[in-house]
Amino acid sequence: MVSNKGFSLKDQLFNVEKVRYFAGLFYVADNDFDAEGFEAEVMATMLDLELKARMNLISEVLENYLPTAFPLAAERIHAALPPPLDPTKTDDDFGLFVLGALGEYVARNGLNDLPVALPLLREITKRSSMEFALRHFLNAAQDETMTALEDWVQDDHYHVRRLVSEGTRPTLPWGLKTGLKASDPMPFLDALHADATRFVTRSVANHLNDISKKDPALVVDTLSRWREMESQDKDELDWMTRHALRTLVKKGDKTALALLGYHDQPDISVSDFNISPSVTIGDTGAISFKITASRDENLMVDYVMHFVKANGSTAPRVFKLKKLALKKGQLVTIQKNHRFVKGATTFTHYAGAQRIVLQINGQNFGEADFELT
Template sequence: MAARLALKDQLFTREKVERVADEIARAHPGFAAAAFATAVLARFPHLELKARISWMATCLADHLPDDFRTAGGILIRSLPAPVDPALSDGDFGDFIYAPHAEYLARHGCTSEDLAFSLAGLREITTRFSAEFAIRPLLDAFPERVLGTLREWTDDEHYHVRRLCSEGTRPRLPWARNLTLPPDTGLPLLDRLFTDSTRYVTRSVANHVNDFSRKDPDLALGTLERWWESGRQHPREMAYVIRHAARTLLRAEHPRALRLVEASLAGVRGRGGGRTRAMQEGTV
């Protein structure tokens, strides 16, 4: 039986690197596609997944024009069509476009280039999530980036809405930690928990689970407030509560257990939702 390819070798293949090189060359005929692909692939055997993203971003800088906005514009024009905005869940996109986002974050994290970089990340995230790349911009310019993310919570593309939650997660896997308070993204979540797409609400739940590890009362109070609002469908709200409270449930946290049970009772038509549960003293 043939050995299964490592994830890094499934996501970053010669074919994908050469495809990206051709896409960039079509957007900018002066781009040395063959030289770029050769440089990228030369080090791939020695690099893990995240290091491959970083190395490919370095090679982009080496082969694109020196002017950041010129180079960034070429990358954005080279992108394929966005993933289908009509879907309600995960066409996650293609990891091969993560280096494009890293290039923007690495070279465009300045006050003058911030708006350009954010606009570029919005485009990239509809091809592959820019959740890693937006974090250095968020750390450097929190008010401006959070203001943009607030606008994006109403974006027509569900990948952009998801980025508002995923990019601000306190404990995003594989990502650098934010220097901001763990509840920084909560005003965004207050706008996203009602989303109609599971891709977004799953991210919201993961985000709440992140900060539940340090502040269970804040996490549970948030979930209770959302449930009581009645703004999300009961079945989806029960999913969000259960998924967001999973760390607390594993620890058998009494308040979390009561909340999950009451939310499920509401879905089953028993208990009449939060109001009756509170009256009966179960939450």
């Protein structure tokens, strides 16, 4: 039975209605397809599985209902595909996640039939993104797959163009690792950074953010080069730059901050930096301080909480606070209430001595200790 304990992503994306829809696509294309048998076989075990395992199960069961010869199976899949996603949209059009099972099927059965499998992935991704499946091909046949991607960069459908960036990301969530070097997809990103579609440019920015965790210089140099190229709208490239540099900015990387227009040594003074000395988990702590600028300054103001972990050690966590453009001599007072959430599923607070650090343009401008109870 489906759990009633609140929202469940796996049950929203993979349920009996989605499986019935999936089977119905094949039945409409070929009335000999045993849609009822397929649905029953999938549903016999699917609800006991986690999200990604449900997708894999559907692809595995599909093998029992399609021809063994991959070219014949590919014909059946192609005939069953729903209409492509709206090519006039520009963002947030992911398609039905259940169709990802088609990509898993192609990856499981088509690695030895690249001339059939890769064009099929290209078609499926117009309905549901195929970045997970593509990575199997990058690992099994890197040269051939990269050659195909050279053409896909120019595809008329923005989902295909996005796949080139998303599928070659260094650290794709849920995705296989690939043998690609960070620089290998760079020619693709050079082309795609000028795309008119936010769905594509967001992927490019996320791709660069991935790279920044291991090669910050490559990312900063690439963004600087794109500025000089002037192939993308300035506002869009500014957005991409901020999104691509978000990890480096949190780390206080000087070159990243400089590219965004922030001095790594701002001429400011900070006073009266405080946080509530004692806060109960579940309540809020009041943070306050004053900043005075000795010259015109662009400031990126963050704070870093050094939280106590279960083993007694501490771990930093950066929180974005405010962006400021101060004039010489200007004084601002900043106040913030930080809630120490109790019972969150993604993070657990532990009682004890904690520390907060005020970080401005990547530099430490004050510290304070407080107690969580």
